[in-house]
Amino acid sequence: MKPLLPYPVLIAGLAALVGGLAFVSMVVGPATAGTFELFSMMTHGESDTAWMIMREVRLPRTALAMLVGMSLGMAGAALQGFLRNPLADPGVFGVSPAASLGAVLALYTGVSVQMPLALPLMGIAGALLCALLLHGLARRGGMLTLVLAGVAVSSLCAAVMSLALNLSPNPYAAAEIMFWLMGSVTDRSMDHVLLAGPLILLGWAILGASGRSLDALSLGEEAAASLGVDLRRTRTLVVAGTAICVGAGTAVAGGIGFIGLVVPHLLRPLVGHAPSRLLLASALGGGALLLAADILVRLLMFGPELKLGVLTALVGAPFFLWLIFRARTELES
Amino acid sequence: MKLEARGVSVTVHDRKLVENASLQVSGGELVGLIGPNGAGKSTLLRAILGIRAISAGRILLDGGDFLAMPPLKRANAVAFLPQERRVEWRLPAYDIVMLGRYPHQSGFGGPAPEDRAAVDRALDAVDGHGLVDQPVAVLSGGERTRILLARALAAESPLLLVDEPIAALDPYHQLHVMEILRERAHTGAGILAVIHDLTLVARFMDRLVLMNAGRIIADGSPADVLNAEQLASVYRISGSPPQRIS
Amino acid sequence: MKPKRHIGRPFARRALVALGPLFTLVFGIMVFQAVADAQARPQRIVSMNLCTDELLMRLVDPSRIASVTYLSQQSVNAPLGLDGIASKLKVNHGLAEEILMQKPDLVLAGRFTAATAVNLLRKLGLHIVTINPENTLDDMRANIRTIGEAVGETARAEQVIAKFDARLAALQAQIPPGEMPVFADIGVNNFISGENTLYTHIVNAGGYRTLGQALGFDGFRNVPLEQVLLVRPALISTTTAWTSPPSISTMALRHPALRAMVEATPQITIPERYTTCGAPSALGAVELLVAARKAVVAKVGG
Known part of the structure; x- marks a missing residue:
């Protein structure tokens, strides 16, 4: 059961894939704007507009797809490793719904019209609030308390979001909220990248620090503790890291599902099943997948642009089902 | 090195799982912790390791407060093989054994040559070299126990606590594991093992500690501990005590 | 003959000397006004909202419209009496990129449509006018005036409103x-x-x-x-x-x-x-x- 590729080769390959897709993402425009029209603009004396589009529209979009995808992949791998459950995903602690709720409240109250950046800021505030709540709970209770609290927080956030939809002043405002919830990185600005980027990097650093403990945890909590793993510290790292990077990502991109669930599954055999090695691999895999999805969204345009979260769920769910069927003997053992 | 529990009690919801228990294990000896189910043996092991909170008493390592030491320092001194044999994910056996080196590693740059050497020695001890590439999940019970034991041995710590290392093994593998433990003790390690098989205990252990209902009721040579009255009162069986053969 | 010419020439010259600057001034002012007019009146207008699409098509000549939403080209959305206009126009899907490529000098958007794209375009310095969704017919009249002002067609805006009101009154009389x-x-x-x-x-x-x-x-x-x-x-x-x-x-x-x-x-x-x-x-x-x-x-x- 040795992995087919040596770990450094796998990482280099995935990094090259991410780089390549980022390049494609910078080059390919929406089908309706003329997929490759930028080239002809550059060679026909309109390079100012072309460069502005590259710098101000495609660069933030590409950067966010990469950052958010990597966060989802890494957090998914960390959570599955920590909970020792292949069904865990970054939504499990209710961080994503809390971030969504913050953003929805910004939309609902109209604050986002006065100040566009209020939307991601309130999303981040929602995620951090949820993380603090979980942290408070985790100090007393165990893992089960944390997951159950996550379910409760998710349900509460979903309920309040439904309430906002229910009470929204007109159908247009409701539609705006719903579209936002579907998840997208279209037309974000560099402001979004600068706002979410540092938090996302911080979240990665925190998650990365948990890596080795996750390996030890595959022997069970008692054995891990006897090996010198500080379980409480590990729990804090995983919860805080996930909340910060996924929360910040959700705040700028909306709800994007299935990346955090599917990517770790895909890559686990390739890293020899070690949770610590899976972190980086899954981050790169998540980045590549979301970049690819965002490119696909542009090429598949027939009418309004598909929302990224819709596409990942649409492709991710059947794929996940197939994965479960194929691997069911493995999962049961 | 000497690990000592002094007057340790573990209480959960007003129920005393371990009450005022004192024992010690030193380098070079193989000590058996025996007693019927529910006597508090596993709880005592966990309490000594600091995995379970104690309500009274102290744990001392060479006279110093063991529980006050940082987790990695503790792990360097005392290795532990829990009863739980489940391994998550399909990690290959080699990686599992390497996890025993966790307390020695910095976390950067992967395993050092001395880590690989220690893992090789541990695999030698359990005769596990043929299993290294297989996921532990597909190994048989005996193979899995050997690999997990190798994981505990790979730490090469001066003290080793093992919880029921031979449960669910066939007689051949039981003997094999007992021989590994004795070998390790005779090369200087102090081992405290929870074991149910009284015949093997009598045959391999240097000293026995007998627990019942959360208390330690005997501590001494196998011949002293395994006498007819003790067995009759604790295990509710009668007969002549097993003889030490080797 | 010669002196006559001499007499006539200085006169003409004098007249030219006197009139030249005046003429230049007048002509200059005219050119300047035309240019200023063109500057004040946006010539490449993009509409990102179905409702601003209709108001825009009623207020300006199609030649000044850079694009309308793709929705306006669907026959189910054809505004009353304006069939056929949208189908000759370029369209957008509310994406910042395609709108930047159309290099508009004015962007009309609804308050709730494509908010992220509108925010980005505003940040990039495009001139954007957002309108609230209409809840009453008076809201509609106000929005027509707002857009009329933005596109430099205030008179035509009043005409559109007057025509609407006249037709409405005629219908209501029945x-x-x-x-x-x-x-x-x-x-x-x-x-x-x-x-x-x-x-x-x-x-x-x-x-x-x-x-x-x-x-x-x-x-x-x-x-x-x-x-x-x-x-x-x-x-x-x-x-x-x-x-x-x-x-x-x-x-x-x-x-x-x-x-x-x-x-x-x-x-x-x-x-x-x-x-x-x-x-x-x-x-x-x-x-x-x-x-x-x-x-x-x-x-x-x-």
């Missing part, structure tokens, strides 16, 4: 006096329009009260079927404000409890495009409602 009968538009999930919605204002302009007004509530609401049955409408709609071509909107009308009422009541179909936006297309709905009044009166009279 409405018999007395209490307004109830017009029932039962939407998906019994979604019904009450007081203070654009839809209700359009229906009122056509001489009817909506079911929601008869039941007495504000805004849009889901109403239980038994409550719907309490009101006897004079006219029933077979479409609703919430339908698209594959319509399930008339499902409520097929409910057994409603069937008797539906069969006994005159029906009309008001295309959705007449009630979606606060725009002159609303006259289409008013026309249909006023025309249907004859059937209602005949029914009531008979």
